[in-house]
Ligand SMILES: Nc1nc2c(ncn2[C@@H]2O[C@H](COP(=O)(O)OP(=O)(O)OP(=O)(O)O)[C@@H](O)[C@H]2O)c(=O)[nH]1
Ligand SMILES: Nc1ncnc2c1ncn2[C@@H]1O[C@H](COP(=O)(O)OP(=O)(O)O)[C@@H](O)[C@H]1O
Ligand SMILES: [Mg+2]
Ligand SMILES: [Mg+2]
């Protein structure tokens with residue numbers, strides 16, 4: 001089985017890109033789709049209805065969605081394998097700019113909307129820098145000048161990035177993404193690792209405790225004076 | 235590859251299939267630099283799909299199954315994938331400038347991304363050209379977002395000509411009142427660009443060197459005006475100029491009572 005991990009800010013066009021990819025993949029493969037979101041997501045129902053493929057979702061609630069994705073990825077792979085799928089597509093919520101959900105083995109796709117402002121690629125941290133492919137959507141809505149500048153900014157983050165520009169609604173440009181996807185090899189579940197060092201310092205804020213001040217927290221804490229991180233607790 | 239190095243002698247569109255899957259009837263459509271082409275037809279007839287084929291240099295990989303060749307061959311992949319190497323600038327009714335920047339800074343941002351020299355000079359030239367297309371002049375220190383629809387289109391066209399230096403410009407239904415269409419067409423010829431207009435505007439479609447008529451997703455016919463339409467075109471151009479005069483009067487709050495007297499001089 002092959003693994004695609006799609007990340008990108010809210011409403012960037014992740015699902016729209018996934019739809020185009022699924023449409024191509026279904027010509028000769030079986031696909032399972034998995035969505036991770038914070039509070040609500042509808043993709044699982046929509047894509048199941050549209051393509052008749054196995055879909056699932058998980059809500060991360062108080063935990064960072066990328067952390068949740070990391071936790072559940074093993075189970076998700078088992079689920080997709082049980083479905084007899086050739087591809088597992090994971091769509092992240094893309095809210096946490098410190099994390100990146102990409103793993104070794106699978107293909108990391110970051111979806112960025114061309115209308116989100118030309119500095120966006122610079123602000124997305126590892127979500128962009130650790131991806132294999134950057135898909136730029138909504139190019140149909142933006143001036144040539146801004147399109148070119150957007151591309152320059154992605155290159156600033158990662159010089160060798162494979163950039164695919166798409167009108168994701170129409171599917172123009174998807175063939176270049178498909179070429180990369182077609183060249184993927186199968187994953188080895190025992191070897192998969194996170195690509196980047198995720199800030200895994202889970203503290204009581206991360207799990208939803210609302211109190212103000214480090215005195216009220218455990219795990220990795222921080223005081224104003226002395227910029228070091230401290231560990232408090234067992 | 236520098237945009238300057240692109241030497242496009244012709245773009246050739248080979249037929250694909252109609253919406254019903256039948257083969258298209260036309261032979262080849264050839265576009266050469268300095269030529270203007272209009273694409274006409276009812277909504278849903280496939281005008282935008284044809285433009286999209288050109289933009290993507292289709293290789294039987296679009297809905298229409300058409301093939302688009304440059305100088306008789308499939309163009310290099312950068313032509314399609316890298317907007318700064320692409321010899322095509324596409325401006326549609328959806329295309330917007332979002333950056334909240336003054337006109338000159340916006341253009342300078344593009345010029346720098348292209349790594350061109352003489353940043354300020356090129357920006358000035360672009361604004362000058364844009365101002366040939368509109369009645370209400372664009373000033374470099376006005377915010378892009380504050381321009382009128384017509385001014386924005388004019389600026390985008392000038393940007394495509396001067397900064398992108400695109401040999402081919404695609405304009406999908408950008409008929410904004412306030413753009414001097416004859417000036418745009420004259421400029422295209424002066425700079426040896428090819429322009430394809432998707433349009434419902436009778437004046438533009440009649441002024442073009444060729445008129446491609448679409449129906450059911452297919453090219454129905456290609457009309458090359460042979461002079462028979464000349465008298466009609468002259469009348470329509472006159473009407474168009476008259477409307478321009480009236481529009482400017484109305485915009486500046488003047489009475490149009492005397493406009494009919496100006497009609498004679500204008501044409
Ligand atoms: N015009 C245009 N619209 C697009 C394009 N790509 C996506 N959209 C629209 O953008 C909106 C959001 O797209 P989605 O695919 O739902 O975005 P998403 O990243 O999956 O969103 P979340 O999963 O909710 O974060 C939809 O209305 C899409 O139709 C594009 O290339 N062009
Ligand atoms: N030759 C064709 N074969 C199949 N579908 C087509 C063809 N030409 C156009 N279409 C589809 O028909 C719809 C309308 O075409 P479009 O180009 O948007 O029309 P127009 O711009 O003339 O209003 C689009 O969804 C387009 O993808
Ligand atoms: Mg989505
Ligand atoms: Mg159209």
Ligand SMILES: [Zn+2]
Pocket residue numbers: 064065066067096097098099
């Ligand atoms: Zn995180």
